[in-house]
Amino acid sequence: MPHKYIFHVSGTHCAACKILIEDILKEQDFIKNVSIDLKRKTVEIETNNEQNAEELAQILTIKIKPHGYALSVEKTTEENKKDDVIWKAIPIGLVFLILFFILQKSGILNFGIGGKITPITSLIVGLIASVSTCLTIVGGLVLSLSAKVSQDEVSDTKTFLLFHTGRLISFALLGGLLGVIGNAIGINFTFTAILGIIASLVMLWLGLNLTGVFSRNHVTLPGGIFQKVFSVFRKIEHKTFTPLAVGFGTFFLPCGFTQSIQVAAISSGSFLSGVSVMFAFALGTLPMLVLLSFGSASFAHGKHAPLFFKSAGVVVIGLGIFAFLAGLAGLGIINPLFSI
Amino acid sequence: MNKAVSIIITLGLVVFIGIIFTGGTNRAQSVEIKNGLQYITINAKGGYSPQITEARAGLPTKLILKTNGTFDCSASLVIRSIGFQEILPQTGETEIDLGIPKAGVPILGVCGMGMYSFKVNFS
Numbered sequence: 001m002p003h004k005y006i007f008h009v010s011g012t013h014c015a016a017c018k019i020l021i022e023d024i025l026k027e028q029d030f031i032k033n034v035s036i037d038l039k040r041k042t043v044e045i046e047t048n049n050e051q052n053a054e055e056l057a058q059i060l061t062i063k064i065k066p067h068g069y070a071l072s073v074e075k076t077t078e079e080n081k082k083d084d085v086i087w088k089a090i091p092i093g094l095v096f097l098i099l100f101f102i103l104q105k106s107g108i109l110n111f112g113i114g115g116k117i118t119p120i121t122s123l124i125v126g127l128i129a130s131v132s133t134c135l136t137i138v139g140g141l142v143l144s145l146s147a148k149v150s151q152d153e154v155s156d157t158k159t160f161l162l163f164h165t166g167r168l169i170s171f172a173l174l175g176g177l178l179g180v181i182g183n184a185i186g187i188n189f190t191f192t193a194i195l196g197i198i199a200s201l202v203m204l205w206l207g208l209n210l211t212g213v214f215s216r217n218h219v220t221l222p223g224g225i226f227q228k229v230f231s232v233f234r235k236i237e238h239k240t241f242t243p244l245a246v247g248f249g250t251f252f253l254p255c256g257f258t259q260s261i262q263v264a265a266i267s268s269g270s271f272l273s274g275v276s277v278m279f280a281f282a283l284g285t286l287p288m289l290v291l292l293s294f295g296s297a298s299f300a301h302g303k304h305a306p307l308f309f310k311s312a313g314v315v316v317i318g319l320g321i322f323a324f325l326a327g328l329a330g331l332g333i334i335n336p337l338f339s340i
Numbered sequence: 341m342n343k344a345v346s347i348i349i350t351l352g353l354v355v356f357i358g359i360i361f362t363g364g365t366n367r368a369q370s371v372e373i374k375n376g377l378q379y380i381t382i383n384a385k386g387g388y389s390p391q392i393t394e395a396r397a398g399l400p401t402k403l404i405l406k407t408n409g410t411f412d413c414s415a416s417l418v419i420r421s422i423g424f425q426e427i428l429p430q431t432g433e434t435e436i437d438l439g440i441p442k443a444g445v446p447i448l449g450v451c452g453m454g455m456y457s458f459k460v461n462f463s
Contacts, residue, residue: 087346094353101360125411133413133455189418189425189452196453254453256413263427322455330454332420 005045007057009036011069011306024064043071067303085306086211092307093314100319104133119280122261126284129257136326137199137253138285139292140319144206145246146293147312150300151210159243160293164286166247171282172275174251178265179274190331196254197327203320210313254330257281371395379404380438380460384414384428388449388458397443397462403436416452421445 009021018036025034025045033046047056057071064070130139142163150156251258261281265274299308328334369390370381378401383389385408395401407415407428415428419436428434438447441462450457 084343087343087350091346091349091353094350094357098353098356098360101357105360128411133453136455137453189416192452193454254413256416256451256453257411259416259427259452260411260430323453326454328454329457330418330450330452332418332450335448 003047003050005047005053005056007043007045007053007060007071007073009041009043009069009071011067017067017069020067021064021069024067025060028060028063086310089211089307089310090314092311093318096311096315097318100135103131119276122264122277123280123284125257125261126281127287128284129255129281130285130288132257134255134257134285135288136319136323137196137203138250138255139289140203140316140323141199141246141250141253142289142292143296143312144203144210144316146296147210147300147309147316148206150297151309156297156300157294160290160297162243163247163293164290166244167250167289168247168279168282168286170248170251172279175262175265175278175281176271176275178262178278179268180271192252192254192259193327193330195249195252196323196330199253200320200323200327203316203323207313207316207320210309210316212310212313254327369393373399376400377402381406382449382458383408384417385410386412387414387456388451391458393458393460395441395460395462397441399440401438401441403438403447403460405434405436407431407434413451413453414456417449418452419447419449421447 011017018038021036021043022034025031025043030047030049031045032048033044035044036042037044045056045060053073057073061070061072145163146156146160149159258281261277265277268274268277296308296312299305302308325334371393372379372381373396376399378395378399380393380395380401381404382393383406405417405428408431410428410430415430416426417428417434418425422436422438424436426434441447441460443463445462447460447462448457449459
């Protein structure tokens with residue numbers, strides 16, 4: 001006769017955790033059935049023989065402990081633990097923000113590259129751009145999306161590959177296009193500024209989500225329009241097409257470096273030279289962005305996942321606020337509040 | 341880590357960020373008057389310098405933006421009050437006609453992303 005036990009489970013930060021825990025527990029011979037309720041954070045286990053619940057919880061915790069999970073008979077005081085993590089995460093996130101802004105202010109990144117833009121120079125410009133102020137928007141977006149994807153999905157590697165491929169291909173193609181039609185499509189400042197503001201809002205939303213300010217799956221935002229936009233965003237988030245499209249979209253995000261290279265592509269005057277200049281630039285930005293996305297993935301599957309997600313959330317919120325205020329200033333809606 | 345310690349560290353870090361943002365480096369002003377024309381020169385590279393310039397009102401004025409291997413945001417300049425939006429050449433000088441500025445109406449320039457700015461006061 002089967003025996004049923006219900007345990008409280010801690011450390012479940014993603015939908016994939018459910019699958020992982022169930023797989024591990026099912027490997028145990030004496031367990032017949034496992035089902036996890038992520039919302040209530042409980043595990044229901046059916047076993048072949050009767051055991052002491054406390055002992056069983058201990059035995060199973062040993063199995064899943066390496067992945068950062070634990071089972072208990074009593075509900076652990078989750079609230080306190082959460083508070084602790086967020087209070088650790090805020091200073092960590094702030095330290096990263098400060099390092100980033102000091103780097104900008106130091107002027108190390110402002111060394112000049114003279115002469116004509118060749119693919120080599122645009123590769124170098126790309127490298128610089130990926131650690132410069134452009135990181136605020138493009139990097140912030142990559143970090144928040146990557147962390148979110150890792151949190152929700154099992155197959156994050158595929159999503160990241162698609163995103164980076166989409167980015168490289170679209171930069172090359174659009175670069176070629178700029179080379180051919182030249183000034184016919186001037187880069188519109190207002191358009192990019194509005195895109196920047198949208199990106200910063202997405203970052204703020206994802207950042208708040210990552211820090212867990214809103215309890216999971218119960219994201220409530222004031223205003224119907226926001227909710228609609230974000231529900232569409234969530235729905236398309238997981239399809240194959242979306243990471244490609246987001247990669248494509250990064251071409252238009254406001255970034256002074258990107259714009260400079262776009263102008264170079266325009267003045268290059270031919271499809272091939274436009275392709276080579278823009279592709280080299282995207283290639284230059286690749287290492288940093290790959291590091292951000294795959295780095296966050298590797299943290300996301302490790303033991304310190306909750307701390308990582310919350311710290312990343314703090315960084316993303318900080319960059320989001322910065323990008324949002326800067327975007328408003330760029331549109332002339334508010335006076336520039338700061339200068340770095 | 342103790343929660344109280346964390347909060348104190350957090351507050352300290354926030355103050356530090358404030359200092360980073362507000363502490364501007366202002367270099368020498370460069371306003372020249374030649375043959376009745378006023379020339380205001382501003383360097384654009386990793387931001388604009390000087391960030392605040394004091395100039396005279398009531399004179400025909402030209403703004404000169406100097407770029408020197410500038411690839412960052414400061415190359416994409418927007419001056420809304422005169423409808424100027426352009427991506428400056430990577431290296432060179434761009435002359436912008438400001439007409440005859442009135443006293444007390446400053447000219448505000450921001451880069452396309454809005455993170456760098458400069459201001460010219462006329463009096």
